[in-house]
Amino acid sequence: MKNRKLASLPAIPYVFWMALFVVVPLVLIVVYAFTSESGGFTLENFSSIGSYTMVFVRSLVLSLIATAVCLIIGYPVAYVISKEGPTFQRVAMMLIMLPMWINFLLRTYAWMSILENTGLINTFLSDIGIIGLINRLFGLSIDHLPLINTSGAVILGMVYNYLPFMIIPIHSVIVKIDKATIEAAEDLGADSVTVFRKVIFPLSLPGVLSGITMVFVPSVSTFILSKLLGGGTSMLLGDLIELQFMGGAYNPHLGSAISLVMMIIVMACMAVMNRFGDGEEQAVIM
Amino acid sequence: MKKKNGFWGRFLTFLLFFFLYAPIIVLIIFSFNSTKSRTVWTGFTLDWYVKLFHNSSILSALYTTLLISVLAALIATIIGTFASIGIFNMKKRPRELIMQVNNIPVINADIITGVSLCILFVFLGKKLGFELGFGTLLIAHITFNIPYVILSVLPKLRQLDKNLFEAAQDLGCTWMQAFFKVIIPQIKPGIVNGLLMAFTLSVDDFVISYFTAGSVETLSMRIYAMTKKRISPEINAVSTILFATVLLLLIIINVREARQEKAAEKRRASFKS
Numbered sequence: 001m002k003n004r005k006l007a008s009l010p011a012i013p014y015v016f017w018m019a020l021f022v023v024v025p026l027v028l029i030v031v032y033a034f035t036s037e038s039g040g041f042t043l044e045n046f047s048s049i050g051s052y053t054m055v056f057v058r059s060l061v062l063s064l065i066a067t068a069v070c071l072i073i074g075y076p077v078a079y080v081i082s083k084e085g086p087t088f089q090r091v092a093m094m095l096i097m098l099p100m101w102i103n104f105l106l107r108t109y110a111w112m113s114i115l116e117n118t119g120l121i122n123t124f125l126s127d128i129g130i131i132g133l134i135n136r137l138f139g140l141s142i143d144h145l146p147l148i149n150t151s152g153a154v155i156l157g158m159v160y161n162y163l164p165f166m167i168i169p170i171h172s173v174i175v176k177i178d179k180a181t182i183e184a185a186e187d188l189g190a191d192s193v194t195v196f197r198k199v200i201f202p203l204s205l206p207g208v209l210s211g212i213t214m215v216f217v218p219s220v221s222t223f224i225l226s227k228l229l230g231g232g233t234s235m236l237l238g239d240l241i242e243l244q245f246m247g248g249a250y251n252p253h254l255g256s257a258i259s260l261v262m263m264i265i266v267m268a269c270m271a272v273m274n275r276f277g278d279g280e281e282q283a284v285i286m
Numbered sequence: 287m288k289k290k291n292g293f294w295g296r297f298l299t300f301l302l303f304f305f306l307y308a309p310i311i312v313l314i315i316f317s318f319n320s321t322k323s324r325t326v327w328t329g330f331t332l333d334w335y336v337k338l339f340h341n342s343s344i345l346s347a348l349y350t351t352l353l354i355s356v357l358a359a360l361i362a363t364i365i366g367t368f369a370s371i372g373i374f375n376m377k378k379r380p381r382e383l384i385m386q387v388n389n390i391p392v393i394n395a396d397i398i399t400g401v402s403l404c405i406l407f408v409f410l411g412k413k414l415g416f417e418l419g420f421g422t423l424l425i426a427h428i429t430f431n432i433p434y435v436i437l438s439v440l441p442k443l444r445q446l447d448k449n450l451f452e453a454a455q456d457l458g459c460t461w462m463q464a465f466f467k468v469i470i471p472q473i474k475p476g477i478v479n480g481l482l483m484a485f486t487l488s489v490d491d492f493v494i495s496y497f498t499a500g501s502v503e504t505l506s507m508r509i510y511a512m513t514k515k516r517i518s519p520e521i522n523a524v525s526t527i528l529f530a531t532v533l534l535l536l537i538i539i540n541v542r543e544a545r546q547e548k549a550a551e552k553r554r555a556s557f558k559s
Contacts, residue, residue: 011372011384014365014432018387021429025402026390032405077302080295092299094536099306101532103490105509106525110309112513113316113324120312123325160309221395224492228513238397245401245497252405259398266395 032256045257052240052258059237060265062151063219066158070215071208073159074166078207079200081167082174093171096164108157108228115148115156115229122147149231157225158215165214173207174200209273217266237262310529317522324519334523341520347508350420354504355488358427363481365428366435371469373436374443388433399430400497407498418500426498427488434487435480442476 036042049056081092099107114120122144125131135141147153177200185195223238230236237258244255291299320329338344373381391399407422416422446469454464470477492506499507505524512521 007375008372008380010368011376014369014372014436015384017365017429017432018384021403021406021425022387022390025399025406028405028409029398029402073302076298080291080298083291083295094540095303096306098533098536099310101486101490101536102310102525102529103492103506103509105492105506105513106313106521106528107309109509109513109521109525110313114309114312116324118325120325160305163306217393217395221397223397224510241397241401245404252408255401256405259401262395263398270393 029256029259032253033260034257035253037253045254046261048254049257049261055235055237055240056261058151058234059220062155062234062236063158063216066155066162066219067212067215069155069159070163070166071212074163074211075170075208078167078170078174082171089171089175093168096167100164104161105224105228107161108225111153111157111160112148112228115153117144117146117148119148121145148229149233151230151234153229154225154234154236157229158219158222161225162215162218165218166211169210169214170204170207173204177203205276209276213270213273216269220266221262310525313522314526314529317519317526319519322519334519335527338520338523338527343503344505344508344520344524347503347505350502351489351505354420354424354427355485358424358431358488359481359484361424362428362431362484363435363477366432366480367439367473367477369432370436370439370443370473374440388436390433391430392433392437396491396493397497400426400494403429403494404497418498420502423495423499423502423504426494427491430491430494431484431487434483435477438480438483439473439476442473446472 033045034041034043036044081089084092112119116122122131125145126143131142131144134145181203182195182199185199190198220236221238221241222236223242226232226234226236226239232239241255241258241262243249244251244258315327316324317334318330318332319327320331320333373384376384403422403426404418407418407425411417411422450468450472451464454468455461459467490506491504492510495504496507496510503511509521509524512518
């Protein structure tokens with residue numbers, strides 16, 4: 001290409017589009033966060049966040065637990081699948097991705113009907129007499145276990161919906177590990193535990209890190225899961241933001257301030273992540 | 287390394303698939319249940335499907351979703367493909383800056399993208415006198431689709447042999463001819479991939495639509511409204527249809543890929559002999 005300037009012209013519409021619809025909106029969030037309704041500069045939005053500390057803490061705790069559970073389930077599964085033959089791997093990864101193609105709300109709705117007070121699990125437990133047994137053992141008189149509308153249900157929803165995001169990057173990194181490296185370690189006398197600890201795990205770390213980010217970010221910002229599975233009893237950050245924009249408490253300035261703080265938390269987490277892995281080698285998503 | 291998994295490895299994989307699919311299977315089974323109960327099986331019926339196809343709000347939501355997804359995917363693919371070529375030809379500095387901006391909608395939580403666009407549209411709407419609706423929804427969808435198109439086209443451009451374009455021009459092609467006859471066919475897999483990805487992302491999106499659609503309703507938003515108030519097996523019927531469609535599409539894509547791979551192998555084999 002002789003003329004670089006000319007050759008980069010096709011990107012112009014895109015650059016304008018991204019500037020107007022990605023950069024400007026983010027700038028507006030910052031501006032809104034630091035202004036009041038009358039338009040003057042204020043820090044009030046941030047000081048009133050203080051009364052929502054519990055929401056921040058709850059969001060962080062629930063999404064961190066969900067991320068940890070995803071890692072504990074996802075890593076062994078990704079590892080086990082990577083040891084199978086190519087056809088098995090292909091089919092298994094497709095089966096793991098398939099639920100992600102089903103609408104998020106429908107997947108969550110499916111769990112609602114399982115966890116309900118009169119849902120499948122509770123009906124099953126009372127049919128086989130477990131509920132009665134619990135009642136007799138502890139001297140209670142319950143007719144169902146409290147499953148839905150609990151923090152546990154919200155965590156379950158996070159794990160169920162975002163687990164594939166953990167498995168896929170870890171699997172894609174483990175498969176790419178050069179077999180020769182592992183054989184070399186074995187030839188040098190490492191047993192299988194040492195091979196895993198000193199070779200496979202460190203090499204799969206970029207996948208682990210991108211998996212953690214991909215589970216944590218949507219978990220910490222969700223507002224659907226807490227509404228549908230938490231029964232509105234445990235408000236999360238996403239709910240708080242949604243309330244400022246769509247709910248009765250319409251206040252985009254406060255909403256922007258909360259969004260800004262959430263973005264900063266997420267970015268800080270990601271910066272810490274990138275410190276651990278060298279950051280350059282971001283695992284490919286799909 | 288090639289030690290196969292023992293019983294426990296297989297068992298773990300099985301447990302995972304059970305966990306992933308049990309809720310979906312329950313959902314599908316109860317779409318055929320003759321009463322509204324979601325736990326007790328009372329008999330087979332297709333009533334909910336019949337009802338579904340007479341439910342005008344679901345049908346119009348489906349129409350909006352398909353229209354938005356097709357339009358947004360096409361526009362995003364066109365803008366994104368041209369942009370990829372432009373970005374590819376840029377110097378390192380501006381290219382890196384642009385790629386960082388490109389990654390913002392990919393990395394950012396959906397709710398932030400939705401809320402920030404909501405602020406922009408309300409702000410501009412007050413100034414220019416429009417309301418949130420189909421137009422703003424379309425713009426929002428194009429905005430979150432473009433980055434994925436670029437992420438799937440750009441790698442194909444990197445694989446491209448740079449001399450091809452100049453060779454075509456040396457052989458008498460104009461810039462345009464060389465572009466459409468040489469470059470586009472070479473990066474076509476990336477473009478198609480980007481288009482499909484953009485389409486599925488659009489169909490699946492709820493959060494960003496929720497904040498930018500105004501009074502327009504997409505299928506996801508309809509489902510959300512349905513889960514919030516009374517619960518009806520019509521939702522199960524919708525999910526079953528969507529699941530079957532996705533499954534069919536995936537099978538077709540995979541069979542096609544497998545066939546292409548086989549054909550390529552045959553070609554290679556015939557070269558050798």
